Amino acid sequence: MNWTEKYRARSIVEIVGNEEAKEKLYRYIHSWKEHDKSGVLIYGPAGVGKTASVYAIANDMGYHVIELNASDFRSAEQVYKKLEGVVGGYTLDSFLGGRRMRPLLFFDEVDGMDPREDTGGLKALIDIASRRYTPVVAAANFIDPVKHKELIQSFEVIEFKSLTPRQILVILNRIVLREGLDIDRDVLVKIAERSRGDARLAINLLYSVHMGSDIEAISNPLENLPIDILLRRLSAQSDISEIRRLLESNPQHWKDVLYVYFDSIVRSPVMRDDRRERLMKYVSLLDLMLGSIESRGAYFYMKYIPHILSWIVYQANRWGAIYDGRIPEYRFYMFISNRKVREEMEEVFNDLQGNLHESIRKFFVYSLPTFVSLNRNKYPSLHRWVERVFGGVT
Amino acid sequence: MDVMRIKYGEPFRIPRRLGDLFRDVVRIDGVEYVRGKGFIVRDYYAMVNLNKILMRMGLTLAPTVNCVMCGASIECDKCEYTDVCRKEVTLCICGNCAYSPNSFERYRDVAKSIYLNRRL
Numbered sequence: 001m002n003w004t005e006k007y008r009a010r011s012i013v014e015i016v017g018n019e020e021a022k023e024k025l026y027r028y029i030h031s032w033k034e035h036d037k038s039g040v041l042i043y044g045p046a047g048v049g050k051t052a053s054v055y056a057i058a059n060d061m062g063y064h065v066i067e068l069n070a071s072d073f074r075s076a077e078q079v080y081k082k083l084e085g086v087v088g089g090y091t092l093d094s095f096l097g098g099r100r101m102r103p104l105l106f107f108d109e110v111d112g113m114d115p116r117e118d119t120g121g122l123k124a125l126i127d128i129a130s131r132r133y134t135p136v137v138a139a140a141n142f143i144d145p146v147k148h149k150e151l152i153q154s155f156e157v158i159e160f161k162s163l164t165p166r167q168i169l170v171i172l173n174r175i176v177l178r179e180g181l182d183i184d185r186d187v188l189v190k191i192a193e194r195s196r197g198d199a200r201l202a203i204n205l206l207y208s209v210h211m212g213s214d215i216e217a218i219s220n221p222l223e224n225l226p227i228d229i230l231l232r233r234l235s236a237q238s239d240i241s242e243i244r245r246l247l248e249s250n251p252q253h254w255k256d257v258l259y260v261y262f263d264s265i266v267r268s269p270v271m272r273d274d275r276r277e278r279l280m281k282y283v284s285l286l287d288l289m290l291g292s293i294e295s296r297g298a299y300f301y302m303k304y305i306p307h308i309l310s311w312i313v314y315q316a317n318r319w320g321a322i323y324d325g326r327i328p329e330y331r332f333y334m335f336i337s338n339r340k341v342r343e344e345m346e347e348v349f350n351d352l353q354g355n356l357h358e359s360i361r362k363f364f365v366y367s368l369p370t371f372v373s374l375n376r377n378k379y380p381s382l383h384r385w386v387e388r389v390f391g392g393v394t
Numbered sequence: 395m396d397v398m399r400i401k402y403g404e405p406f407r408i409p410r411r412l413g414d415l416f417r418d419v420v421r422i423d424g425v426e427y428v429r430g431k432g433f434i435v436r437d438y439y440a441m442v443n444l445n446k447i448l449m450r451m452g453l454t455l456a457p458t459v460n461c462v463m464c465g466a467s468i469e470c471d472k473c474e475y476t477d478v479c480r481k482e483v484t485l486c487i488c489g490n491c492a493y494s495p496n497s498f499e500r501y502r503d504v505a506k507s508i509y510l511n512r513r514l
């Protein structure tokens with residue numbers, strides 16, 4: 001049995017981390033009838049315990065979870081048909097299970113729904129929740145304040161956050177003890193570091209190590225950071241060699257970092273004008289270099305870029321440039337919200353990327369779309385996603 | 395340099411002499427002002443940005459979070475995972491508790507006592 005399934009929490013007390021969010025969710029489900037909001041929307045990155053919390057709380061309180069995925073409720077008709085006999089009554093499953101349990105409706109991946117594209121699915125979800133027959137929980141990785149405005153207004157919104165490496169370590173310790181594994185503490189520490197706050201990934205990594213994979217083969221935790229995380233780390237760093245290390249590990253984001261720092265330097269409320277002017281000279285020099293690389297293939301500039309960029313970041317941080325969390329442009333792979341697509345993507349990534357010996361960026365931009373196109377029957381969801389994002393690869 | 399220890403999500407006041415900085419401080423993403431209570435910092439990164447402004451006036455804020463298991467104070471800056479952690483939490487686990495061999499069982503016991511006290 002898969003370890004993520006085997007060690008799925010049976011009770012809320014077995015879920016590590018996100019204490020405040022869990023408590024809010026618990027309170028909502030406990031007294032949903034008296035609550036002024038008709039449902040609860042939980043959101044946060046993958047592997048932080050959103051679904052596990054819903055199932056664990058339901059188990060603690062004697063609810064029977066009826067789960068629907070975004071693909072099940074594209075249209076209002078589909079939703080009502082699926083839930084016929086559930087809302088307002090008890091489920092057949094509950095009767096067959098021998099215990100008369102109350103149903104709890106759980107709509108997963110609601111960020112995959114778009115009221116402009118779907119035919120009333122999201123509205124049906126809000127409508128069912130407003131009838132207050134049973135507690136309704138919706139889950140998402142990201143919420144869009146515009147797209148999901150109606151949902152946010154009528155639902156209580158609870159954010160789940162990434163776990164810290166120490167919280168992950170506690171989760172891993174449980175499995176190590178139960179399975180009687182002989183794994184060094186250093187290896188566990190590395191898994192905790194490399195899982196980036198995702199407990200599911202950490203458990204899968206532990207399983208890989210248990211099956212004989214080398215932990216060193218798993219990528220460095222500083223490499224391939226999402227742009228928002230990289231920018232946050234850079235803005236909090238006061239050591240220039242650490243800044244250079246972060247930049248050298250993430251060359252795919254140099255241009256974005258430069259644009260964001262340009263913005264932060266210009267808008268800093270505390271930076272002296274002479275310092276601002278000095279920094280802008282180097283920003284424009286670097287912009288010219290990056291432009292030359294792109295337009296003329298002047299790759300000899302590459303070796304200077306991390307040095308100059310790290311100096312800009314270091315001095316801008318010291319002199320009061322403030323990064324306010326904005327990102328210059330969306331990175332496609334950061335925003336895959338559908339679980340099926342994500343799982344297929346992880347499968348392709350694990351099988352293929354290591355064997356191709358090419359950069360992550362090249363893999364995502366060229367190899368992955370081509371491979372998925374050729375294997376569209378095996379990866380149908382990912383193929384549809386690639387078609388939509390890249391406009392079709394033949 | 396004065397050092398002020400603060401906790402995420404809990405209000406604090408900055409010295410009156412720094413009142414001129416009010417507008418710049420409330421503009422920082424993750425910093426809120428609650429009338430009558432003071433400023434609230436939501437996360438580590440908001441704290442870093444806030445320090446960039448306050449340090450100019452001789453004040454540094456030092457963030458601490460509590461260990462959910464034993465209640466000890468944890469300083470994110472001194473944690474061995476400071477480079478790889480996203481630091482989005484207001485409660486964490488201290489080194490002693492995280493590295494103890496039966497950490498999960500202890501966590502579960504603490505969680506049980508919390509939820510039992512509040513009716514689970």
